[in-house]
Amino acid sequence: MALITCETAAFGYEGGTAVRDVNFALHGGEYLCVLGENGSGKSTLLKGILRLKSPQSGRVILGDGLRQREIGYLPQQTVVQKDFPAGAFEVVLSGCLGARGIRPFYTRKDRQQAEQSLRLLDGWELRNRCYRELSGGQQQRVLLARALCATKRLLLLDEPAAGLDPIVTQELYQLIQRINCERGVTILMVSHDVNAAVQHASHILHLQGRQLFFGTVRDYAQTQVGKRFLGEGVNAE
Amino acid sequence: MTTFLREYTQGVYDILIMPEYTFMRRALVVGLLVSLCAALLGVSLVLKRYSMIGDGLSRVGFGTLAIAMAFNAAPLTVSIPAVVAVAFLLLRLRENSKIKGDAAIALISAASLAVGVTVISLTTGMNTDVCNYMFGSILSMKEWEVTLSIALTVTVLLLYLFFFGKIFAVTFDESFARATGIRAGGYNMVLALLTAVITVLGMRMMGAMLISSLLIIPPLTAMRLCKKFRSVTVCSAVLSVLCFFVGLTLSFALPRGLPTGSTVVLVNVAMFLLFWLLSLLKVRRKVI
Numbered sequence: 001m002a003l004i005t006c007e008t009a010a011f012g013y014e015g016g017t018a019v020r021d022v023n024f025a026l027h028g029g030e031y032l033c034v035l036g037e038n039g040s041g042k043s044t045l046l047k048g049i050l051r052l053k054s055p056q057s058g059r060v061i062l063g064d065g066l067r068q069r070e071i072g073y074l075p076q077q078t079v080v081q082k083d084f085p086a087g088a089f090e091v092v093l094s095g096c097l098g099a100r101g102i103r104p105f106y107t108r109k110d111r112q113q114a115e116q117s118l119r120l121l122d123g124w125e126l127r128n129r130c131y132r133e134l135s136g137g138q139q140q141r142v143l144l145a146r147a148l149c150a151t152k153r154l155l156l157l158d159e160p161a162a163g164l165d166p167i168v169t170q171e172l173y174q175l176i177q178r179i180n181c182e183r184g185v186t187i188l189m190v191s192h193d194v195n196a197a198v199q200h201a202s203h204i205l206h207l208q209g210r211q212l213f214f215g216t217v218r219d220y221a222q223t224q225v226g227k228r229f230l231g232e233g234v235n236a237e
Numbered sequence: 238m239t240t241f242l243r244e245y246t247q248g249v250y251d252i253l254i255m256p257e258y259t260f261m262r263r264a265l266v267v268g269l270l271v272s273l274c275a276a277l278l279g280v281s282l283v284l285k286r287y288s289m290i291g292d293g294l295s296r297v298g299f300g301t302l303a304i305a306m307a308f309n310a311a312p313l314t315v316s317i318p319a320v321v322a323v324a325f326l327l328l329r330l331r332e333n334s335k336i337k338g339d340a341a342i343a344l345i346s347a348a349s350l351a352v353g354v355t356v357i358s359l360t361t362g363m364n365t366d367v368c369n370y371m372f373g374s375i376l377s378m379k380e381w382e383v384t385l386s387i388a389l390t391v392t393v394l395l396l397y398l399f400f401f402g403k404i405f406a407v408t409f410d411e412s413f414a415r416a417t418g419i420r421a422g423g424y425n426m427v428l429a430l431l432t433a434v435i436t437v438l439g440m441r442m443m444g445a446m447l448i449s450s451l452l453i454i455p456p457l458t459a460m461r462l463c464k465k466f467r468s469v470t471v472c473s474a475v476l477s478v479l480c481f482f483v484g485l486t487l488s489f490a491l492p493r494g495l496p497t498g499s500t501v502v503l504v505n506v507a508m509f510l511l512f513w514l515l516s517l518l519k520v521r522r523k524v525i
Binding site: 073156 | 284
């Protein structure tokens with residue numbers, strides 16, 4: 001049974017559909033990269049999977065005993081966060097809240113989990129720093145650790161490399177790869193970086209208002225869409 | 238300077254000790270509690286970019302007070318529900334990205350002020366009561382306002398004590414909080430409700446024009462030096478209470494008698510400038 005199954009799902013905003021005819025299944029341990037240009041419905045699809053938005057038609061099914069609260073999420077950064085007075089460890093710890101239910105205080109176990117997540121991402125030395133004083137890459141590291149606190153099974157990432165320089169971006173992709181391989185966490189990443197997607201992911205979902213392709217990376221390179229997109233990527237460099 | 242200090246200390250002593258100043262002690266209790274709650278709620282408001290909400294709400298409070306006075310109704314029974322309703326409305330507009338929240342606040346704020354002024358000039362005219370509502374009066378505290386402010390403070394303190402982690406999560410990153418199953422909408426509603434009540438309650442003392450400063454300035458001051466959400470919250474609450482106490486006693490103890498609301502605001506501003514200077518010095522030391 002797949003962790004997430006989309007059956008002819010359509011998502012959108014008031015007065016418009018952003019993406020329709022989405023059909024895919026994501027199984028445990030896979031690394032799915034959702035590709036597409038700006039406005040192709042990638043982020044809307046993520047919100048649909050997170051139930052922040054209900055599908056206009058079709059269904060999103062969580063399988064394999066995955067509960068809604070067990071999904072980790074790395075949203076795009078907002079303006080509010082850029083100058084937020086928060087300790088890095090405070091931020092990571094807040095990832096444990098969903099599982100905590102109504103208990104008011106953090107337990108020792110929560111703290112241990114936060115520590116483990118931060119250490120896995122080589123970010124332990126950031127723990128006492130102020131969030132707004134961290135570099136873009138360090139902030140993403142902290143937010144990724146927070147997302148890891150919220151999940152053991154599935155991580156959704158929304159353009160994690162936005163605004164990062166190439167070297168930091170590479171490091172971030174390696175961290176995500178590490179989470180996927182070492183922890184066995186399933187990854188669903190929204191991105192428009194085709195080359196990185198082909199390099200790291202196991203599966204590709206290509207959207208452009210509707211679904212253009214879903215399958216393994218190897219198959220993607222053989223299709224018309226894939227060739228065109230990959231070609232563009234190469235030309236752009 | 239020494240004469241001033243002696244007079245001031247004598248004044249503070251009078252306020253705390255003299256039994257005939259019941260109104261003063263009421264003002265002190267309500268003021269301290271309102272400052273405490275406002276500073277706590279203000280941290281979330283400022284960080285969520287809702288700073289103007291307090292300002293807008295106080296104008297609505299003024300408008301509804303004017304209407305209540307025209308109809309001889311008890312002012313706060315009209316004001317509180319109306320302001321709560323507007324607070325929810327503003328929150329809704331904020332969530333709907335098509336209408337910009339700041340424009341909506343400006344619109345509502347100007348409209349309420351205009352309604353208030355028109356109603357007043359048609360009925361009572363610009364008398365002392367009206368002036369008190371606009372710029373505050375410490376004489377106006379009633380017994381039940383003391384009760385209400387105590388109840389409100391208990392609610393706010395319990396909320397911050399038991400749900401601190403969740404308040405942090407919702408303030409820092411609402412979409413992540415929602416995704417992990419925290420009811421962010423609910424927290425926003427509670428925040429709006431409490432802010433509305435605080436605004437109306439504090440408006441009587443601080444004045445409709447000045448109450449929003451109690452929500453905004455202490456958090457901003459705390460943020461100059463504190464770098465964690467927890468320390469910002471605690472520091473903001475302590476500063477707010479301290480500034481109110483100093484402001485109130487100054488306004489009362491000085492021989493001239495300054496207006497309470499504006500004195501409290503000025504003390505807050507002075508504290509902000511002090512913290513700002515300290516933060517600059519700190520940066521410089523780091524660079525060197």
